[in-house]
Amino acid sequence: MFTFCTLFSLSSLNSQNTSNKKLNVIVFGAHPDDCDNKMGGTAALFAQMGHRVKFVSVTNGDSGHYEKGGGHLAKIRRNEAQEAGKRLGIEYTVLDNHDGELLPTIEVRHQVIREIRKWEADIVLTHRPVDYHPDHRYTGVLVQDAAYLVIVPNVTPDTPPLKKNPVFLYLQDHFQKPNEFKADITVDITSVFDKKMDALDAHPSQFYEWLPWTSGKLLDVPENEIQKREFLIREWSRPISDKARESLTKWYGSRKAEKALHSESFEICEYGKQPTDEEIRELFPMLNN
Amino acid sequence: MKKLIFLLFTLAMSVNFYAQEKHFVPLKIIAIGAHPDDCDSKFGGTAALYAKLGHKVKFVALTNGDAGHQNMGGGILGKRRRAEAKKAGEILGVEYDVLDNHDAELIPTLSVRHQVIRKIREWDADIVLGLRPNDYHPDHRNAGIAVQDAAYLVIVPNVTPDTPPLKKNPIFLYMQDGFQKPYPFSKDIAVVIDEVMDQKQRAFAAHESQVFEWMPWTMGMDENEIPKGENERLEWMKNVYLKQKKLDKSSLAALKKWYPNTDATKVKNVEFFEICEYGKQPTDEEIKYYFPMLK
Numbered sequence: 001m002f003t004f005c006t007l008f009s010l011s012s013l014n015s016q017n018t019s020n021k022k023l024n025v026i027v028f029g030a031h032p033d034d035c036d037n038k039m040g041g042t043a044a045l046f047a048q049m050g051h052r053v054k055f056v057s058v059t060n061g062d063s064g065h066y067e068k069g070g071g072h073l074a075k076i077r078r079n080e081a082q083e084a085g086k087r088l089g090i091e092y093t094v095l096d097n098h099d100g101e102l103l104p105t106i107e108v109r110h111q112v113i114r115e116i117r118k119w120e121a122d123i124v125l126t127h128r129p130v131d132y133h134p135d136h137r138y139t140g141v142l143v144q145d146a147a148y149l150v151i152v153p154n155v156t157p158d159t160p161p162l163k164k165n166p167v168f169l170y171l172q173d174h175f176q177k178p179n180e181f182k183a184d185i186t187v188d189i190t191s192v193f194d195k196k197m198d199a200l201d202a203h204p205s206q207f208y209e210w211l212p213w214t215s216g217k218l219l220d221v222p223e224n225e226i227q228k229r230e231f232l233i234r235e236w237s238r239p240i241s242d243k244a245r246e247s248l249t250k251w252y253g254s255r256k257a258e259k260a261l262h263s264e265s266f267e268i269c270e271y272g273k274q275p276t277d278e279e280i281r282e283l284f285p286m287l288n289n
Numbered sequence: 290m291k292k293l294i295f296l297l298f299t300l301a302m303s304v305n306f307y308a309q310e311k312h313f314v315p316l317k318i319i320a321i322g323a324h325p326d327d328c329d330s331k332f333g334g335t336a337a338l339y340a341k342l343g344h345k346v347k348f349v350a351l352t353n354g355d356a357g358h359q360n361m362g363g364g365i366l367g368k369r370r371r372a373e374a375k376k377a378g379e380i381l382g383v384e385y386d387v388l389d390n391h392d393a394e395l396i397p398t399l400s401v402r403h404q405v406i407r408k409i410r411e412w413d414a415d416i417v418l419g420l421r422p423n424d425y426h427p428d429h430r431n432a433g434i435a436v437q438d439a440a441y442l443v444i445v446p447n448v449t450p451d452t453p454p455l456k457k458n459p460i461f462l463y464m465q466d467g468f469q470k471p472y473p474f475s476k477d478i479a480v481v482i483d484e485v486m487d488q489k490q491r492a493f494a495a496h497e498s499q500v501f502e503w504m505p506w507t508m509g510m511d512e513n514e515i516p517k518g519e520n521e522r523l524e525w526m527k528n529v530y531l532k533q534k535k536l537d538k539s540s541l542a543a544l545k546k547w548y549p550n551t552d553a554t555k556v557k558n559v560e561f562f563e564i565c566e567y568g569k570q571p572t573d574e575e576i577k578y579y580f581p582m583l584k
Binding site: 099 | 445450566
């Protein structure tokens with residue numbers, strides 16, 4: 001009986017270990033909408049294949065508007081995030097740290113460690129610590145700082161540690177210093193591009209109000225739904241870069257890579273598990289399609 | 290008739306537009322260093338050139354410099370250094386603010402970030418200069434971080450709401466340093482400062498507590514080596530701190546880009562700036578507009 005229990009607990013205990021199981025993917029963005037924008041497509045693909053994805057916004061977004069703010073805005077944005085999560089088929093958590101004031105404190109690091117552990121994550125994704133917004137940079141630092149510590153039992157002991165350090169990946173950006181983003185893994189999201197746009201559309205306070213305001217385009221935002229979608233695609237989809245195309249070719253072969261219209265790229269962070277190409281194919285099963 | 294009215298209207302509008310173009314709008318530049326004297330040594334020449342052209346420059350020291358002496362300190366030293374900074378500002382034709390954070394204790398906290406955001410907004414800055422977050426003094430590195438962290442947030446109304454936001458993210462530039470890791474300073478913009486070098490030297494010398502007392506002490510110099518007369522001191526100072534350096538390959542390349550018609554062998558003193566990725570990314574044409582001394 002004891003052996004049976006042990007065996008049973010070993011096999012069910014940690015989804016991190018077994019193959020042919022559901023993958024647990026967790027993505028940390030600074031604000032409610034960052035994860036959607038950087039990996040909404042890949043998340044939708046994971047979800048379609050039956051894997052579990054969670055987006056975490058480290059701040060509540062309570063500064064991201066020109067005429068709303070504080071708890072009132074945070075509530076609007078939390079609801080928008082929930083709707084986006086529903087549209088992608090994933091979970092969405094918004095932590096209650098203030099927008100525009102995120103610092104890589106121990107307290108927030110512990111929040112991040114708990115989220116990763118509770119999700120029993122196989123893959124953790126976040127911003128690089130170089131990006132235009134200090135909240136993005138510090139989210140990158142916080143998640144980097146959680147790498148390795150997630151397996152240390154004496155750290156954040158209220159939440160049981162993971163058995164293994166997950167794979168940590170960076171979401172794409174265009175910053176060049178001290179080094180440019182490297183497209184180690186690139187996912188063809190052509191088939192779910194509409195779904196990704198549905199997710200962005202779930203954040204009207206951002207994509208139709210605040211972000212156009214910051215770029216002086218508030219008056220260009222159309223009223224009707226069809227034109228709104230065109231606006232969203234125009235503003236928030238980018239052509240596949242040469243480097244992303246190269247990476248697509250590596251993972252999908254040149255015939256499929258040439259046909260791709262939209263993609264999302266990821267860089268392997270040196271502080272997590274360093275996966276082989278074979279392991280990457282296990283962790284990103286959509287690459288085998 | 291309609292056409293004629295439209296033509297007249299267009300004409301009137303374009304004249305009006307032309308008149309606006311002619312109207313001189315001063316540029317607003319703010320340089321933020323860690324200590325009273327940082328901006329002077331890295332940006333003093335370019336600042337004097339801006340001031341001569343009628344543009345508005347402000348220097349900010351994020352700390353009051355109250356640790357920068359071998360036998361003075363605290364409020365007394367802070368007061369002396371604030372007075373030195375004011376004098377240096379007058380010599381260069383710029384404003385000089387010294388904030389009251391302690392020297393050698395600067396941390397990029399939210400409260401310091403908010404101080405920086407307020408200064409940039411109040412100055413309505415077109416250009417913000419800061420230090421790179423890799424430099425020998427922790428205050429320099431942390432001052433660099435505090436300024437970087439203000440980029441973009443200066444346009445967000447919900448951030449530091451006691452001070453109205455800027456309409457546009459300014460250009461953020463780094464002042465020069467010699468550090469190589471994680472990457473060396475990039476000489477994106479070069480400004481020849483020979484015609485104002487004398488002003489820069491006198492402004493630097495205005496920081497007496499530093500130039501003639503503290504810095505020689507840190508270098509292990511004998512106090513008695515330092516001359517007493519004003520002119521002798523100025524000469525001594527030039528030799529110790531502001532010795533003309535031979536322009537290296539990257540300096541010459543930057544010089545050639547921004548001064549294509551200048552004989553580089555005749556150029557003696559240059560200040561260089563690197564474009565930070567977190568502010569507005571200016572085109573070369575825009576750089577010429579924002580640095581009207583380039584020719």
